[in-house]
Amino acid sequence: xxxxxxxxxxxxxxxxxxxxxxxxxxxxxxxxxxxxxxxxxxxxxxxxxxxxxxxxxxxxxxxxxxxxxxxxxxxxxxxxxxxxxxxxxxxxxxxxxxxxxxxxxxxx
Amino acid sequence: xxxxxxxxxxxxxxxxxxxxxxxxxxxxxxxxxxxxxxxxxxxxxxxxxxxxxxxxxxxxxxxxxxxxxxxxxxxxxxxxxxxxxxxxxxxxxxxxxxxxxxxxxxxxxxxxxxxxxxxxxxxxxxxxxxxxxxxxxxxxxxxxxxxxxxxxxxxxxxxxxxxxxxxxxxxxxxxxxxxxxxxxxxxxxxxxxxxxxxxxxxxxxxxxxxxxxxxxxxxxxxxxxxxxxxxxxxxxxxxxxxxxxxxxxxxxxxxxxxxxxxxxxxxxxxxxxxxxxxxxxxxxxxxxxxxxxxxxxxxxxxxxxxxxxxxxxxxxxxxxxxxxxxxxxxxxxxxxxxxxxxxxxxxxxxxxxxxxxxxxxxxxxxxxxxxxxxxxxxxxxxxxxxxxxxxxxxxxxx
Numbered sequence: 001x002x003x004x005x006x007x008x009x010x011x012x013x014x015x016x017x018x019x020x021x022x023x024x025x026x027x028x029x030x031x032x033x034x035x036x037x038x039x040x041x042x043x044x045x046x047x048x049x050x051x052x053x054x055x056x057x058x059x060x061x062x063x064x065x066x067x068x069x070x071x072x073x074x075x076x077x078x079x080x081x082x083x084x085x086x087x088x089x090x091x092x093x094x095x096x097x098x099x100x101x102x103x104x105x106x107x108x
Numbered sequence: 109x110x111x112x113x114x115x116x117x118x119x120x121x122x123x124x125x126x127x128x129x130x131x132x133x134x135x136x137x138x139x140x141x142x143x144x145x146x147x148x149x150x151x152x153x154x155x156x157x158x159x160x161x162x163x164x165x166x167x168x169x170x171x172x173x174x175x176x177x178x179x180x181x182x183x184x185x186x187x188x189x190x191x192x193x194x195x196x197x198x199x200x201x202x203x204x205x206x207x208x209x210x211x212x213x214x215x216x217x218x219x220x221x222x223x224x225x226x227x228x229x230x231x232x233x234x235x236x237x238x239x240x241x242x243x244x245x246x247x248x249x250x251x252x253x254x255x256x257x258x259x260x261x262x263x264x265x266x267x268x269x270x271x272x273x274x275x276x277x278x279x280x281x282x283x284x285x286x287x288x289x290x291x292x293x294x295x296x297x298x299x300x301x302x303x304x305x306x307x308x309x310x311x312x313x314x315x316x317x318x319x320x321x322x323x324x325x326x327x328x329x330x331x332x333x334x335x336x337x338x339x340x341x342x343x344x345x346x347x348x349x350x351x352x353x354x355x356x357x358x359x360x361x362x363x364x365x366x367x368x369x370x371x372x373x374x375x376x377x378x379x380x381x382x383x384x385x386x387x388x389x390x391x392x393x394x395x396x397x398x399x400x401x402x403x404x405x406x407x408x409x410x411x412x413x414x415x416x417x418x419x420x421x422x423x424x425x426x427x428x429x430x431x432x433x434x435x436x437x438x439x440x441x442x443x444x445x446x447x448x449x450x451x452x453x454x455x456x457x458x459x460x461x462x463x464x465x466x467x468x469x470x471x472x473x474x475x476x477x478x479x480x481x482x483x484x485x486x487x488x489x490x491x492x493x494x495x496x497x498x499x500x501x502x503x504x505x506x
Contacts, residue, residue: 013362041151044284044406047399051277062148064356066287072357073279075272075364081148 001096001105004089007082009102010063011071016096017054019089022046036095038085042067050074055097057104059085071099079104126231127224130483137480140203141473143353149463153292154417159458161204162488164422164448165211171444172205173218175429175436176225183435185232191431193319195233195248196296196355201428202226203353206480211488219482244350244358246302254305254313261341263369264381271381272364274391275340275372281398282318282338288405289323289330291417294424296355304349311368314349316340325430325441326423327408333401336375343369415453422448462495471499 020031022039031037031049038057042050043066050056050070058067061080071078077099082088089095089104096105128136149156161168179188192198202223209219234248249257266272286298298320304312318338322330345368348360359366372379372391379394380387412420422445426433430440438444462479465472475498478486486494 012359013365043153043410044287045403045410047281047284047402047406051280051395051399060148061151063146063358064352064354065148065151066153066284066292069283069356070280072359072363073283074276075362 001107004095004104004106005082005085007057007079007085007102007104008062009077009099010061010065010068010080011056011076011078011099013075013077013100014096014098015054015077016094019091019093019095020053021086021089021091022049023086036097038089040086041065042070055079055099057082057085057089057097059083126228127220128227132227133223133481133483136203137477138473139353140206140480141476143203143356144463144476145465145469145472146352146356147354149465153287154414154421155457156463157204157293158207158463159460160418160421160452161207162211162458163455164451165208165488166213167444167448167451168425169205169208169212169214169222171433171438172201172208172429173214173222175433175438176222178436179432180221180225185228188432188435189229189232191435192229192233194296194300194302194317195230195246196300197428198226198229198233199353200296200355202230203480206482207488209482210479210486210491213487213489216483216485223482244352245304246300246351246355247305248302249305249315254307257315257341258307258313261371261373262378262380263343263371265369266367269364270388271370271391272367274381274388274395275342275367275370276364277395278338278372278391278398279316279340281395281402285321285398285402285405286318288402288409289321289327290424290427291409291421293421294428297424297428300355301351301357303351304344307343311343311345312347312349314342314344316342323427326420326427327405329408330405334397338375339373341371341373342367418452418455418457419449422452460491461500462491467499475499 017034017036019038020035022028022037028049031052033052034054035052036055036057037049037053040059041061042056042058053076055076056067056071056078058080059082061067065080068078068080077097079097079099079102082104094107205222209222264271283299286295290297299318301314301316303314307313316339321336322333324331344366346361347366350358370381372381381391423441426440426445433440475495478484478494478498479491
């Protein structure tokens, strides 16, 4: 496993899943159970798709942002402050997210 | 962790018989700064609180002081505390208004009176919160109340992850709904968690609550929302739980893996969530309803646009004090609120550099503390000069 980048881990745990990049409402339908939701920042319109995700990665936010609070309740890992996540991560690729360390890894 | 019930609910005959000390105030300011620094202004919806509040902070604080002066002569802290479901609303009013006190050029005596009033309410309400979450706990229940809850609830053992996941989704949906109803900044008028109450060597008890789910005066369509009051009682093992001054929760471990027992109570009725598929399916129906309602509500909120979102912010802040203002003979949406709405109409939010976290933390904290400190005459009009002196001219040096 190779570390792609490190963000800030704000919800404990580890998970693996396929990257689904959400840039607008039309992208919501892409998210399936077990995916990794990648977006600039979450908001409550994403409530249903966040419930399907195995992990969440956002470009902005901190310990107290919406994504972090929600992920902690769901018991899924969340990494925030991952700069350019929606550009760096490849749609459909399988990644491993550690919400404790903030590391995001990809299989070599 | 607990204090005796009689200590917790002791009745005072008058307000401010035990005013906040300098030491307590210093701690409060430190904790407040930490709370701000944990946030990211860019992710605040619909805008950063501190760039909007000052637009009408003077009007807000004058109405609040007027209400306090009336209420404190007629009611005890216990009677006032009863108006609030939890403690987050009084607690956050105290800290947010530290800015308004300076925006409104309020004199030192009135600032002191304001702080001591809310300080009294907070101490009346919370068993162990003299320093506003210094210990990062939110304890409102007495030891006896916790024992009673432990005994009377029909606990569901968390044998596999299904229940935990659904409970997580319910929490998430209700938290999201809170944002849609009250925006990011006043979501605490809807959701608040209490705990951790230590119940055995490695187990803690956390009470998650959602109230005020039908604010029909702000969102008429919520009259059709099915529920008024939802509580989830959780017992976790091998996990620490903390809550900060902003009502942000933090768990040191996974909330699904570490869940031991859970009980769900909706409008006073316990919902069976035992590990059989029929019950799980019923639980999923509730989850689906809540998630879809939360999404729809937030779409409505976003669709309103900038001007309406500003007006909503003013209304949401006032609405939290509906019963409080009534106690003072005022209406939450009376002429005072209308004046605030007129004030913010067609005005852009501020764009002050005071919340630029790229400056050294120590300097920002020093600046913020001087701004917020009710003991100092650092009025809002002086903040720019103070910022220049305390933070800006030294950028990058630390």
